[in-house]
Amino acid sequence: MSLKTLEDLFQQELRDILHAEKQILKALPKMAKATESEELQAAFEEHRQQTEEQVERIEQVFAMLEKSPRAKRCVGMEGLIEEGTELMEEGELESPAMDAGLIACAQKVEHYEICAYGTLVAYARQLGMDQAADLLEQTLEEEKETDQKLTSLAEQINFEAVGQSEDE
Ligand code: FE
Ligand code: FE
Secondary structure, eight states: OOOOSHHHHHHHHHHHHHHHHHHHHHHHHHHHHHOOOHHHHHHHHHHHHHHHHHHHHHHHHHHHTTOOOOOOOOHHHHHHHHHHHHHHHTOOOOTTHHHHHHHHHHHHHHHHHHHHHHHHHHHHHHTTOHHHHHHHHHHHHHHHHHHHHHHHHHHHHHHHHHHHHHHO
């Protein structure tokens, strides 16, 4: 597809974030498995459920555009998830240091999403698609809340991780 207008760009970004969300849906259960922290596990599981709703919202926006929800390969998210996979599979980290690493990875993902949805909301408003903007804004808020929740979990877990290395 050759991009000519802001609407083209909006659709392209929507297809990109659809692929990103689908990758996240697959990654979150693996991340939940990799941690021994029940709180972090619960946070990943809660966000997996939210992510399912987020995918539905994207599909609703495609319906408003009268387009089929076709994903476009999101290389940015592939890279972030690849880094997380390396941490889980190739590293020798143990909890809570592993948890600290998982949170860092998850926060990179959330920041990518906050940026993507922020842009999508702005484009949708610009294009006069207020209903779509409102839907995408709901997701934007969820991503921000998730990021904040991860920050408070990190503060607690990083503290424990320091304690862990001092014990050795
Ligand atoms: Fe998301
Ligand atoms: Fe998210």
